[in-house]
Amino acid sequence: MNITLIAGARPNFMKIAPILHAIQKSNSSITCRLVHTGQHYDEKMSETFFRQLNIPHPDVNLECGSGSQAEQTASIMLAFEKELLAHPTDLVMVVGDVTSTMACSIVAKKLGVNVAHVEAGIRSWDRSMPEEINRMLTDSIADYFFTTSTLAGDNLLREGHRQEQIFFTGNVMIDTLRANESRLQQPEVWKVLGLQEKNYLVMTMHRPANVDEEHKLKEFIQSIDDNTQGMPVVFPIHPRTKGILEKAGILMKNIHLVEPLGYLEFNYLVKHAKGVLTDSGGITEETTVMNVPCITLRDNTERPETIDIGTNELIGTAPKRIKPALEKLIAGHWKQGQIPEKWDGKAAERIVEVLSGMLK
Secondary structure, eight states, rough: EEEEEEOSHHHHHHHHHHHHHHHSSSSSEEEEEEEEEEOOOHHHHHHHHHTTTTTOSSEEEEEOOOOHHHHHHHHHHHHHHHHHSSSSEEEEEEEEEEEEOOOOOHHHTTOOOOEEEEETOOOOOOOTTTHHHHHHHHHHHSSSSEEESSHHHHHHHHHHGGGGEEEEEOHHHHHHHHHHHGGOOOOOHHHHTTTTTTOOEEEEOOOHHSSSSHHHHHHOOOOOOHSSOOEEEEHHHHHHHHHHHHTTOOOSSSEEEOOOHHHHHHHHHHHHHHHHEEEOOHHHHHHHHTTTOEOOOSOOOTTHHHHSSSSSEEEESOGHHHHHHHHHHHTTOOOOOOOTTTTTSOOHHHHHHHHHHHHH
8 A cells, every 4th residue: 555644834844753754663564655744844943853753754755835825725725736647656644734734635535545544534613723623624535534532433433433444542632742752852941041940831832813913922921921920921922923022022031932843842941831821732642642721712622532531721812811820820729630531642553554454
């Protein structure tokens, strides 16, 4: 079986790495071609990810770049159609919920190629999020679904898919975390800021709803900065968000802006932190597995298991809710979490077992 595996943005690398490794270790006759659409491409950060996660360089980079939602989707579809015609395959495997996931799935199906979606069936039910549209459209046409939870499988069944198409294999993001936990690296910022174990917070914020509106971003930052009780907050920040903050002229006494970090450095910070504030779905999965308290600055989540049994709390997007959440976290009154079923570092192995079974 020939598989074309798609990566489009930084989160995808964490999801494809264990799948590639599992294919390489298997005794099956599966071959894989890795296609990087170039949807998000920073040469320095990509090189860091390839090296840190031991990912082979892509067989091709389509170099589609950024643009509006429509421009990016069109660019990826045009480039991937040429790629797929030049390099026929038995199966296109997409991961996650970025634009490349949806665009490459459409191209494959138009050319009569089966599609497998890893991390299928998760839903926030918020169609204002581009990622939700990507998930729903991808799942509406995919042939095989690899899920991170039984709830995701139930969502797919309600949408009309058959049980025999759905495989509850676990969470490949956690495969990457487990494989690299012993290799996590203390970043330079640890010494620069004089950080101490469980005596600092980590923050990430990237969703347009939170960072694009200067007034709202200012309220968020001010509320966090005023309520850490002097505890430092490390904020690896995107240059665009940094520009908005600088324009707003916010003076921060506890929040420290740092450059984006590599996978090993960032997760070292998370593992040793008192807690995390984020609007990222993926980070809520990692904090749950590392048993680190997590405050999510969103009104909904596509990963409810991180709330139901994990360490995550969804507090919404009202800045006034930050203070009580931080007080609870810093006082050590946060809930104890558990690890969801099959988040054990073996999801990719199960995926490859399913693929191998298709060859028999």
